[in-house]
Amino acid sequence: MHADFFAGGAGEERTLRGNLAAYDRLRIVPRVLRATGERDLRTTLFGTGLSTPVLVAPTAFHLLAHPGGEAATAEGAAAAGTVMVVSMAATQPVEAIAAAGGPLWFQLYPQPDLAFTAAVVKRAEAAGCRALVVTVDSPVFGRRERDLRNRFTDLPDGLACENMRDATGRVRTVEMDATLGWDRLARLREVTGLPLLVKGILHPADARLAVEHGMDGVIVSNHGGRQLDGAIATIDALPAVAETVGRRVPVLVDGGIRRGTDVLIALALGADAVLVGRPVLEALAAGGARGVQRRLERLTADLDHAMALAGAKRPAELTPDLVAVAG
Numbered sequence: 630m631h632a633d634f635f636a637g638g639a640g641e642e643r644t645l646r647g648n649l650a651a652y653d654r655l656r657i658v659p660r661v662l663r664a665t666g667e668r669d670l671r672t673t674l675f676g677t678g679l680s681t682p683v684l685v686a687p688t689a690f691h692l693l694a695h696p697g698g699e700a701a702t703a704e705g706a707a708a709a710g711t712v713m714v715v716s717m718a719a720t721q722p723v724e725a726i727a728a729a730g731g732p733l734w735f736q737l738y739p740q741p742d743l744a745f746t747a748a749v750v751k752r753a754e755a756a757g758c759r760a761l762v763v764t765v766d767s768p769v770f771g772r773r774e775r776d777l778r779n780r781f782t783d784l785p786d787g788l789a790c791e792n793m794r795d796a797t798g799r800v801r802t803v804e805m806d807a808t809l810g811w812d813r814l815a816r817l818r819e820v821t822g823l824p825l826l827v828k829g830i831l832h833p834a835d836a837r838l839a840v841e842h843g844m845d846g847v848i849v850s851n852h853g854g855r856q857l858d859g860a861i862a863t864i865d866a867l868p869a870v871a872e873t874v875g876r877r878v879p880v881l882v883d884g885g886i887r888r889g890t891d892v893l894i895a896l897a898l899g900a901d902a903v904l905v906g907r908p909v910l911e912a913l914a915a916g917g918a919r920g921v922q923r924r925l926e927r928l929t930a931d932l933d934h935a936m937a938l939a940g941a942k943r944p945a946e947l948t949p950d951l952v953a954v955a956g
């Protein structure tokens with residue numbers, strides 16, 4: 630039941646499969662004799678230096694994967710020199726996760742209760758989170774047929790969304806809010822000085838609105854195929870979004886990234902960095918903090934190797950002309 634929750638997607642899982650299939654259709658057109666020497670994968674986002682452009686996507690319920698929970702993931706991400714985005718549906722308090730690792734960003738589903746939403750943001754900020762990732766692809770919850778079949782509705786006794794406790798100590802449920810609009814993101818601006826990223830952008834018109842509303846970053850995502858089944862593959866959506874944003878703010882992408890060559894293609898098609906969801910969950914389940922570290926380091930080493938073979942020293946040298954559609 631829990632493995633299905635992690636692996637599954639919405640509906641027939643067309644988008645879940647589509648995210649991976651889209652990378653299968655793309656090929657790299659390498660450059661030669663570029664004398665790259667050692668590659669340099671260091672990446673700076675909002676003033677934080679990272680050793681890789683591969684970040685940890687926000688995912689719920691890590692205690693279902695490993696007894697170390699989100700703290701183990703944070704430890705692994707820190708050891709790999711990258712950011713972990715902590716899910717609002719984490720099963721450990723953000724303070725405990727921060728004590729285990731960092732740098733952290735915090736993912737938010739803005740709640741209908743604005744005061745509670747502000748309190749959660751303040752708490753994440755106080756714990757040391759350096760950016761806020763606002764998920765905007767979930768006005769309603771995706772219809773996940775595996776979860777319906779398995780009757781997975783609640784966390785087991787003893788586990789809870791620890792960052793959803795209000796002042797009385799009661800744990801609130803994470804609500805999806807179909808009344809959410811750009812005005813509410815403007816209000817978040819008044820609550821926090823942290824960089825604000827919108828996660829779940831696929832249409833270039835929304836990327837334009839994000840920039841116009843002063844967002845600090847855009848994450849091209851279809852929630853790993855867990856929300857709108859039939860949504861476009863993220864690597865297919867990326868080029869138009871990147872072109873519209875025009876380097877005014879960082880553009881990140883997630884969904885279906887499993888190999889360093891996938892990261893290379895995403896960077897070439899306009900991403901400044903990528904995030905990985907399920908690979909981290911699988912590594913956490915298999916090997917705890919060390920597993921997460923090794924999976925992230927493998928992705929980064931694989932990217933480094935692919936860049937050597939494609940003739941790029943730095944991520945910034947990866948450009949769209951290095952990618953072709955397979956015949």
Ligand SMILES: Cc1cc2nc3c(=O)[nH]c(=O)nc-3n(C[C@H](O)[C@H](O)[C@H](O)COP(=O)(O)O)c2cc1C
Binds near residue numbers: 688718855886905907
């Ligand atoms: C089990 C699971 C839980 C997730 N939980 C969240 C979440 O709490 N908040 C969120 O914004 N995205 C969530 N996501 C979506 C991820 O952040 C990310 O968009 C997606 O996993 C990327 O695709 P990938 O798994 O193919 O790498 C979740 C994804 C999975 C697989």
Ligand SMILES: CCCCC(=O)C(=O)O
Binds near residue numbers: 689718803852855
């Ligand atoms: C309330 C939990 C939300 C988790 C989530 O976003 C997902 O499973 O994709």
